[in-house]
Amino acid sequence: MSENGPSDIISEKGDDELREKVEEVQEEAQIDPAVLEQRLKEAEELKLIGNDEFQKENYEMAIQKYTEAIQLVPKDHEKSAIFHSNRAAAHLHLSQYKEAVADCDVALKITPLSVKAIHRRANANYQLKEYKKALEDYKKYLELNPGVSNASVQRLVDELPALIQKQEEEEKAKMMEDLKSLGNKFLGLFGMSVDNFQATQDSTTGGYSIKFNPNK
DSSP states (O other): OOOOOHHHHHHHHHHHHHHHHHHHHHHHHTSOHHHHHHHHHHHHHHHHHHHHHHHTTOHHHHHHHHHHHHHHSOTTSHHHHHHHHHHHHHHHHTTOHHHHHHHHHHHHHHOTTOHHHHHHHHHHHHHTTOHHHHHHHHHHHHHHOTTSOOHHHHHHHHHHHHHHHHHHHHHHHHHHHHHHHHHHHHHGGGTOOGGGEEEEEOTTTOOEEEEEOTTO
16 A cells, blocks of 8 residues: 655646646637637627626626636636636625635736736735735836826825734734733643743843743
8 A cells, every 4th residue: 555745745736737737728729710719709798798787886797797708718818817807896896805816816827917907906905904915016007007197006005015014013913912822821820921921132132031020
């Protein structure tokens, strides 16, 4: 009986992904050009219906039509990128931010310089409080639109570093509070708490020394 090690598992996973990709390419290569042309035409019509529903603020119906369009075209076709980006816009209006990010990721894998997908992903990540990711995309958006006035995006680029710093400080404070709670749980078995210990920084070396104070 043979056992697979971690490297074997990783290799098998990579082989499976490669096999799936090859099968996709082969399947798409076998599509008759006339059939593909017809599918693209039908997909474009579905996109237009989706756009119309979007304008009417029927976002769920728009998502349905964009999804139907996506299913008709090859996964790496530029039309697929457009349909995913459009669907992301509909998800944004429904506050479905994770779904919007996922659609933009697909679109940008096909067309990395799609400014609409970049902007939509930035907006979605902002709402998810993924501020670092949002800032990266907002900056990229501005780089790709140097001659266009984007005061609102520039304002976010200016404001986000402070939000990122605040978020990091809050995460650090929460982590310390969690560690304190865990420490108290353990030390409580011995009738002590973390408050019995005081950390003092050495001004010369910058290192810390821990002192025990039983009176606290």
